[in-house]
Amino acid sequence: MQEALALPLGAVLPGVRKAGALSPKRPAVETAGLADVFPYYAGFSFDWACHQLALHETELLSGGTVLDPWNGSGTTTLAAQSLGLNAIGLDLNPVANVIAKLRAQNYSQVAKIKRPSAGRDVSVDDDPLAAWLAGPTVRRIRQWFNAGEDVGSAAQDLLTVSLFRAIREVTKRFEGSNPTWVKRAKEGSETVSLASDELDEIVERHIAFVSSRVGSQSSPRQVCVATADSRNMPVASSSVDIIVTSPPYLTRIDYAVAYSRELALLGINISSDRSLRSGLMGTTLIRRQSEASVSFGEAASRLLSLIQKHDSKASSGYYLRQARQYLSDLASGLDEITRVCRNSATVHLVVQDSFYKDIHVPLADICIDEAAMRGWALKNEPERFPVRRTLTSLNKSAQFYKKGDVAESVLTFIRG
Ligand SMILES: C[S@@+](CC[C@H](N)C(=O)[O-])C[C@H]1O[C@@H](n2cnc3c(N)ncnc32)[C@H](O)[C@@H]1O
Structure with a gap:
């Protein structure tokens, strides 16, 4: 329950x-x-x-x-x-x-999800799941997924999350040490092939688990x-x-790649359709339109200048543009937060500092500056919590640069 x-x-x-x-x-x-x-x-x-x-x-x-x-x-x-x-x-x-x-x-009052009949034909040509699963396995997953069309929206979500879990279980080998970077099969022989019965048992196990966790609520x-x-x-x-929120951090996490298998189940192929990936804040794709017109506060401007002056390859090119694009998305999000909030509103923001090579990315200070420019003041001292394991601690090439400790901060703002 x-x-x-x-x-x-x-x-x-x-x-x-x-x-x-x-x-x-x-x-x-x-x-x-x-x-x-x-x-x-x-x-x-x-x-x-x-x-x-x-x-x-x-x-x-x-x-x-x-x-x-x-x-x-x-x-x-x-x-x-x-x-x-x-x-x-x-x-x-x-x-x-x-x-x-x-x-x-x-x-x-959720309908029970039944094992779909194997006879129902489903086309799996160009199915995005084929990046990890063999044709017959994709077909069976689709039969399960399509069974959700007749059971109402709550049961459909329960089935979809159960399928997310089942697909993760059978495609675990495509995950590396970085949990947000999921590989794809380079050729058909690398895809996962399961007998229909075996797959059905896995899916049913996940449906049983998810069903046992969700309950009835009378909120x-x-x-x-x-x-x-x-x-x-x-x-x-x-x-x-x-x-109460936490935006993506300036750590080059690509949420579309991290969830590429689940997006594939929903019919979205991030390799051929770049629209979702490019819209996400922090994306590693650079959009065509220029972000140059946004004016940032002191902490953000200082960070951009340090990245621009860094002597490593592409710092003054790709990485500068990526950081500027991220900061511009953050600024637009803060503009919208300011618009939708009442005057008496409170904003609780969780952000984590990070490092670009050996440059400290003070995301908490950046947010404090950017929020102040929009009329928000800190209600109390930021609460800071040390972060022990970061993605850079998993990435060997990023360890070349000396980095300090990073913290996750809770910032609480009211109108100044
Ligand atoms: C740090 S996570 C939030 C996690 C959340 N607090 C939780 O407990 O699950 C940041 C989220 O921002 C979303 N995101 C990224 N760009 C976005 C955008 N432009 N508009 C709305 N959401 C976006 C990502 O998909 C991701 O789910």
């Missing part, structure tokens, strides 16, 4: 502290808030999101609106719903939104999860009371 989802308005979840610095870091294994149904990269902990929201007594009593413009797997939207707040979660990655919807839905509040861009939010101006 789903945990703690039927609390009265104004309640504080058991075990959630109301004061003191709680780290946003998700524990290695987190079951609270259904985080284990499909652990999403760089998600923050459910308890931490509840803790932030529990500080807002007025909104808890009046039922305010919470927004996460980089909602990922929906930790914020689920925490808000659990506490009786209205929640809006936006993410450009449709994979994230299926998980976020699964975590927020009511499963008291009075609805969650709205949408595939949308943080640079252009489909949210009314001055309508949001609280933001």
